[in-house]
Amino acid sequence: MQNTTNQQKSKPAKFASYMVPAIGFVLVPAIWISLKYFGHISDRYLPSPIDVIRAASEIDPNLLIHTSFTAARLVFGFLAGTLAGIILGICIYNSKLLAKLINPAIDAMRSVPAIAIVPFFILWFGFSETGRILMVVTGIAFNIAVATYQALNDMPEKHKILFKSFGISPRSLTKEYVLPRLMETLLPTVRFSLSTAIGVVIASELLGSQIGLGYLMQTARSTFSMHVIFLSIMILGCLNAIVHTVLTRTWNRAVYWR
Secondary structure: OHHHHHHHHHHHHHHHHHHHHHHHHHHHHHHHHHHHHHOOOOOOOOOOHHHHHHHHHHOOOOHHHHHHHHHHHHHHHHHHHHHHHHHHHHHHHHOHHHHHHHHHHHHHHHOOOHHHHHHHHHHHHOOOHHHHHHHHHHHHHHHHHHHHHHHHHOOOHHHHHHHHHHOOOHHHOHHHHHHHHHHHHOHHHHHHHHHHHHHHHHHHHHHOOOOOHHHHHHHHHHOOOHHHHHHHHHHHHHHHHHHHHHHHHHHHHHOOOO
16 A cells, blocks of 8 residues: 555656656747747847758758767767776876876866867867867866876775775775776766867867868858857757766766665
């Protein structure tokens, strides 16, 4: 009887959990339409939804091609930067000499805005795809390295007591302790790095690319095509939401013991 009551209570909760995101998804277009048609805002400042939808079929090359190139640059650069940052952080944690040697340089590098490195990479690598991927890697790797080192260095007191009792160094247990510890603590930094990676990708496409959402926004700006800029931003937001959802769910499933 109690189980039946609990199931009946859980149904409204499940329904609410689906409805709230749905309402939030519809809310932004509703505000947009209301401002445009009831506020009588000029197309110069706020394009109509119909113009934005029409722009999707007028873009040449196809909008899907622009989105695919931006998504590929984002995913490859983000994965490579995350992996490089974690490896660098583990290396710093395992070597006190290395930590003292390069920590000041890393702290200096990560304080530089990711967008500021774009001109250097254009000068070094031109407009090649390698340069764009390396921009993303450099833009996020140092922050992830610092977060990795901090997560391992600030281990819980109970873990320190355990390792001390058995006379074991946690640095010798990379697979058994270090990686699980990082999986438990590193997700917020990785999620923030995803937003940084998107900004770097778009900046690299704005300054030197012939295809991609950033290039699309740059050409639309020069022709005053506000509806194309809005369309690019909307697609970029959807791309961010998809990658973020996949990342979060995959990461949480990987941490099965928590």
